[in-house]
Amino acid sequence: EAGVAQSPRYKIIEKRQSVAFWCNPISGHATLYWYQQILGQGPKLLIQFQNNGVVDDSQLPKDRFSAERLKGVDSTLKIQPAKLEDSAVYLCASSRGQLQETQYFGPGTRLLVL
Amino acid sequence: DQQVKQNSPSLSVQEGRISILNCDYTNSMFDYFLWYKKYPAEGPTFLISISSIKDKNEDGRFTVFLNKSAKHLSLHIVPSQPGDSAVYFCAARGETSGSRLTFGEGTQLTVNP
Numbered sequence: 001e002a003g004v005a006q007s008p009r010y011k012i013i014e015k016r017q018s019v020a021f022w023c024n025p026i027s028g029h030a031t032l033y034w035y036q037q038i039l040g041q042g043p044k045l046l047i048q049f050q051n052n053g054v055v056d057d058s059q060l061p062k063d064r065f066s067a068e069r070l071k072g073v074d075s076t077l078k079i080q081p082a083k084l085e086d087s088a089v090y091l092c093a094s095s096r097g098q099l100q101e102t103q104y105f106g107p108g109t110r111l112l113v114l
Numbered sequence: 115d116q117q118v119k120q121n122s123p124s125l126s127v128q129e130g131r132i133s134i135l136n137c138d139y140t141n142s143m144f145d146y147f148l149w150y151k152k153y154p155a156e157g158p159t160f161l162i163s164i165s166s167i168k169d170k171n172e173d174g175r176f177t178v179f180l181n182k183s184a185k186h187l188s189l190h191i192v193p194s195q196p197g198d199s200a201v202y203f204c205a206a207r208g209e210t211s212g213s214r215l216t217f218g219e220g221t222q223l224t225v226n227p
Contacts, residue, residue: 004157042203042205042218043217045214055212091157095213103213105159107155108156
């Protein structure tokens with residue numbers, strides 16, 4: 001069974017530029033999560049999708065971050081415009097359902113904003 | 115507001131000995147706790163979990179203990195192996211937060227041969 005795929009693995013941009021990350025979850029997983037992990041901290045949930053609907057985006061900075069999962073499979077996370085403090089690893093995870101289901105993480109995209 | 119804290123950024127142990135990683139939480143609504151392991155350049159991997167109705171869960175070399183009154187959990191690895199060297203994250207979730215995981219800062223475990 002293929003794991004969670006993410007691309008790109010690394011991205012360097014200048015502040016005020018835009019960037020997008022892509023995630024393909026494990027086949028059949030209905031729930032998809034985007035986490036932000038700043039250096040020295042644990043991952044923090046940005047947004048959770050159940051199929052193509054948003055379940056939880058309470059911690060997403062909506063003035064600059066957006067995410068979509070139009071067909072209920074893969075997902076994109078966008079930052080526009082980026083700030084220096086957005087430098088982090090962006091992790092995508094998926095699970096079969098919600099609540100007690102184990103979340104499986106992708107390798108992450110490491111973003112550096114200069 | 116750091117609801118899940120891992121106060122030790124790093125831990126070093128000898129191969130074959132016990133590793134004990136600690137985690138404290140403040141939110142009394144948390145009812146499910148997990149440990150994830152993370153190698154460099156990889157995403158976190160689920161290791162073991164425990165529900166708040168239990169005080170111990172064991173899986174091979176890994177045991178998680180939960181002390182609800184102290185709001186404290188710990189992960190024991192016995193015996194420790196060099197391949198266990200990784201960052202270990204404690205995570206928690208509760209009914210009011212759905213499936214959202216709240217993570218601690220992580221502890222870097224180094225097992226020396």
